[in-house]
Amino acid sequence: MPTRHKCCFAGCDKTSQHPDVSLHRFVVKPADIRDQWLANSGNASLFSLTDKQLHDRRVCSTHFLDNEFDYPGIGKKTPKRGAIPRSLIIENNIVPSEQQLEVAAEIPQDAQVDSLDSNACLPSTSLSVNSTSMRNRKPRRKPVSLSRENLTLKFQLGRSRRKVKSLAQKLRRSENRIKELSKEDLIEGASKYIWGKNLDFFKMQINHSNQRQWEEDEKQFALGLYYKSPKAYKYLKDIFNLPCLSLIYRWVNNINLRPGTNQLFIEQLKLKLESKNFMEKSGVLMWDEIMIKPGLEYNRKIDILEGFEDIGVELDDKPRKSNGQQEIGEPKVSDFIATHVLVFMIGGLIYDWKQPFFYVPSAGTVSASKLKILIEKVIKLAFEAGFIIHHMVCDQSSSNQSAIKKLGIILENPSYKFEDHDISFGFDAPHIFKSIRNTLINNNFTVEGKIVSWVPLIQLHELQKGKSCKAAPKLTEHHVKPKAFEKMKVKLAVQVFSNSVGAALMTATLNKEIGLNDADLVIAAATADFCIRLNRIFDCLNARSFSDSNPYRKGLSESTRVEDELNKAADWVNTIEDNSQSPAFKNLLITIKGILLLWSRLKSKGIRYILTSRLNQDKLENFFGFLRERCGYNNNPTLTQCIKNMQYAVLVTLLVPPVGTNCEADQARLLISNFNSYVKDTSGEFSENIDRQVEDWFARNDAHLESDQSTLHTTVTENPTEDINTTQTTPDTALETPSLERQTKKYIAGYLAYRLNNKHHCTDCFTKYTLNDKLQLDTCDDTLLFFKAYPSVQSDVFGSLNVPSDLLFNVILACYEVFDRAFQENARIKNISAFFYALVRDEVIKKFPTFWVHDDLHHEHQKCILESFVYLQLKYRAKWISKDIRDKKRKNFETSAAKPNPKLMKLSQI
Incomplete structure (x- = not known):
């Protein structure tokens, strides 16, 4: 085989071992340059080779002039594009010097002598022919000597070009491999780098490049995205593969949530809850009202005028039964325009889920008598659907307090009996603390014989005002002197009754920086202790994680001190005397006893711990926020908007289990996916x-x-x-x-x-x-x-x-x-x-x-x-x-x- 380390020109014996010679590839493109190289090589065996074989041959640098080289780097040189090697073979293997060749190239053509004597003086015929062609070529410019810095840049440029060429080749190969991959291969490869919702979204882009039926988890994702922002969904729909808007409307309209009982919806919940265990079905019933914009709207889909009060409960002026109990009549739309919507929601007790369950529009606040009947009806429907209600929670409105009394829930036994089930009760803890704060602003409390006042808190704020370092940094003018709007904020109330404020107030009292006399110091100390005790109670009633660093926020368990603290809190609340006749402390005591009663029942059933934050109304309040933001920033949506938004919420949040818990996500369809199969032809x-x-x-x-x-x-x-x-x-x-x-x-x-x-x-x-x-x-x-x-x-x-x-x-x-x-x-x-x-x-x-x-x-x-x-x-x-x-x-x-x-x-x- 021919070697790549030797010059292929005839009569040239230069190899790569020669110290002053460099070998270069035989040029095959363009064809005219290749032919000139072949003609000058003097090697007949090269004419029978293919271009690929020729490209493997080498030509030494002695066949080129010095100005026919490029210098891409230090110590490296390559022939310029278009450079033609010369055959320098003569008799006796004598090769003329480069100076002789340059002189021969500069001799004009008319100076040549056409005689035997003139030709005889030349070493050989081949040299004479080559010299003639050289004389016909235009004189070349002498190479420009480059500085060391320019040579370095030239070397880097050449290296960068080779790197770009190599990367472009790798890119072409990668693109070809991607084209050959199947959808399964792409998803399997992507699963190494993305997972969860990101992987599901990637699957949507791969699987729905062509028409294909949407999976249930894909429907959930699309409905959730559209629920948060229809404008964002329309924008993303033009970029990614997402269900079209007509499909979104069709999925939402599969379920028609009307006020009152929706028997078809109950049947769907039954199917879903059949496969759930005791802990997964355990829930908390909560209810509250949202204010809506009064008015009427024609709903063409169901052919009614929406906006009237439709409680679904008829109460006669006189009781229908001898025992004084009222009966639930058929739903009937009243003549009044609805201004509120009463919503019942079931939230998970052991696992974190929520489900809007029942709602009725009302003209004003629902009366206690009607509310009592509605609560009984909802509890019955919840158990029929498969839920297990363990606890009830609501705010402190007058109608709620009256309805609770009518249900037989009292301070000594905050529980309601439904068939064989005992359901404990408690008020919403954040609302209770807000009520205590509002009462304390205008009235003093007596706790264990000591006076608790709002004045020391104002003095603490004045003491810290203008200081560069504050012991209670969150305490501001909005906290100690709240206006009408600020009195409604729970956040400001619980920040006043915090451990930081209590500690700062107690320290300032010991330093005698607050108060004018000893009596003021006693009141300030009692107020500081009052804040610290309320802070512990609030932490116990608002536990959100079993691994919280605060020992009072770890939830109810045999391994935590929360149960003992709540028992002490119940005894402490009993000592509080409030002359304002506010029900806040009584309701706080009912709440504490109701939670302790619930915990004692759950312990006997093998439940190891519960998070008390799931026993308040946060889920329902957040749900109301979603209803308002769904229509933009709309404080008072209309009844039609509320109903439509509830349908979206039911589709998106229907018993979706949390990630990383013991509750595995089942593969069943959406509860409302085959809702039309229950429709009766009438x-x-x-x-x-x-x-x-x-x-x-x-x-x-x-x-x-x-x-x-x-x-x-x-x-x-x-x-x-x-x-x-x-x-x-x-x-x-x-x-x-x-x-x-x-x-x-x-x-x-x-x-x-x-x-x-x-x-x-x-x-x-x-x-x-x-x-x-x-x-x-x-x-x-x-x-x-x-x-x-x-x-x-x-x-x-x-x-x-x-x-x-x-x-x-x-x-x-x-x-x-x-x-x-x-x-x-x-x-x-x-x-x-x-x-x-x-x-x-x-x-x-x-x-x-x-x-x-x-x-x-x-x-x-x-x-x-x-x-x-x-x-x-x-x-x-x-x-x-x-x-x-x-x-x-x-x-x-x-x-x-x-x-x-x-x-x-x-x-x-x-």
């Missing part, structure tokens, strides 16, 4: 019920309607076979006074004709119901159409507006008449649009028999007109009622001396 019953309601209404109102029929006169041709378009219905315009309302109704009639034409494109109906060939005002009813029109041509006074025919105008007038009469009485019924459609249909058939055509095609068109009329009336009347309510409320605020603070209205629900 279309026949629905149709019969609506027809019966319409008949009953006409039976009650026929006498009143017939007295007004004389205002409309219908003229029908005597020939029954005549075309339907010849039938005319004309109003008695002499009896009608021109009014803006009547002219607006004519404009609405023209708009309905426009919608019909856009949807069905029926020439017969358009000709029948419009008079678009009118070029002038015929009646006073056309005045509004004239002024609202943008004339398209000079002679067309109505522009592009559709002018209704007399027949359609009279039909719409009759529809308005019957709708106005029936709306006030039937605004709260279900299937409201179906009822009003049947109502106006029967009225039109009775008054205008020629309008109603019984062939399938035109019947569908007439149905479209009446359905559009009913929809517009329901939609806009609901908006007008809501606007009137808000205007009246705003007017009352403007006339009242003290305007309500919107922030206070919000925080009053926290």
Whole structure:
């Protein structure tokens, strides 16, 4: 095999061992340069080699001039692009020097001697030919000598180019390998670097590059993202593979959470809880109210007007049973507009989960009697669904305290008996501490014979004011002198009753920096001890981690001191005397005893510890925050917004187990994923019920309607076979006074004709119901159409507006008449649009028999007109009622001396 360490030119014996010679690859590109190299090599064996084989051959540096080299680095040189090696073989192996070659190259062509003698003086013929070609070449510039610094830069440039070339080659190979990988290989490789939700999102991008059904965990992720921010979801949808918005709407609408009992939802929960154990099903029942914006909205999906009070509990003035207990009646929508929504939620006791379970809209705060019935009903439904309720919690509102008394929960035994289950009770601890703070501001307490006052706390703040170092750094003016808004914040209250404040106050008392006399020092010391004791109680009632460094925040367990501290706290609270008649300390004692009672029952069932933070209302308060932020920053969402947001929350948070706990995530579907399978077909019953309601209404109102029929006169041709378009219905315009309302109704009639034409494109109906060939005002009813029109041509006074025919105008007038009469009485019924459609249909058939055509095609068109009329009336009347309510409320605020603070209205629900 030919060696790579020897020059391949004929007659050249230079090798890589020669100290002054360097070997260079044989150039094969471009082809013309390669051919010149081959011609000058003098080696016939090279002509039969391939380009790859030629590239493996070497040419020594003696065949090049010095100025034909590049110097990429120190001690390195390579031939320049386009450099041609020369054959320097002569007889007797004598090689001319480089100076001789340069002189030969500079000899002009006309100085050559064409004689044997001149050629004889040359060493050989080959040299003569080569010298001639050299003389024909243009003289080259002498190489520029580079400095050592430039040579170093040139070397680095060459090295960088080689590195870039190598990396580009690796990149091409990696891209080719990625193209050859399968989806499974990509996911398996990615699992080494990402996991959890990140890996699930990566799978969504890989698996859904083509159309594919979405998995349940993918639905949960998409619904959660859309719930947090619809705008962000729409933005990310354009970048990543995410479910389209129509799928999101369909998944949410699979479940229809209505006020009161949702039996289908209960059945879904039963299926989910069948596979859960005792600890996973153990929960805490909590309830509270959220304030909403009063008003009505038409829900086209379920065909009702939303916004009315719908507690679902009927209470007679007198008890129905001899024992004085009230019965739960059928749900019934009242005449009042809802201003609050009462929400019941079940939170996990052992495991951290939460589930919105039951809600009812109410006009104001729910009364204690109704609330007591609702609590009993919800507890029964919760056990039917599979939950095990161990504890109940609520805030200290007057209706809650009265309802708790009605349930038989007292200080000596804070427990409620439901069948064979004992359910303990406690108030929300953060609200209790806020109530204690607000009471202490204006009243003194007596604790173990010593006076506790708010004054030392103010003095401590004044003592620290302006100091560069503070023992209680969080104590500010907002804490010691709270305004109306700040009195509603729990955070400020618990920061006052902290260990830092108590320690600082006690130290300042011992240093006699607070107070004017010994009596003030005694009060300050008692106040400091009061803050420290309340801080320990709050820590015991708000434990969030079993491994907390604070021994009082480790939860209830046999290995912690929390149980002993709560027993001491119960005895200490009994010594507090409060002359303000505030229920805060009594409710605190009920809460402590209820928690201790719960712990004693759970210990007997093998539960090792519980976190007391799960026995307050934080989950429900956070849920209310989600309801508000779901619609942007909306302090008072409407009832429709609340219902829609609850449906999102149910889909996203439905019993999702926490990560890293003993509760394994099951592979079951979403509880509402097959919700439609429980839907019962009641279309026949629905149709019969609506027809019966319409008949009953006409039976009650026929006498009143017939007295007004004389205002409309219908003229029908005597020939029954005549075309339907010849039938005319004309109003008695002499009896009608021109009014803006009547002219607006004519404009609405023209708009309905426009919608019909856009949807069905029926020439017969358009000709029948419009008079678009009118070029002038015929009646006073056309005045509004004239002024609202943008004339398209000079002679067309109505522009592009559709002018209704007399027949359609009279039909719409009759529809308005019957709708106005029936709306006030039937605004709260279900299937409201179906009822009003049947109502106006029967009225039109009775008054205008020629309008109603019984062939399938035109019947569908007439149905479209009446359905559009009913929809517009329901939609806009609901908006007008809501606007009137808000205007009246705003007017009352403007006339009242003290305007309500919107922030206070919000925080009053926290």
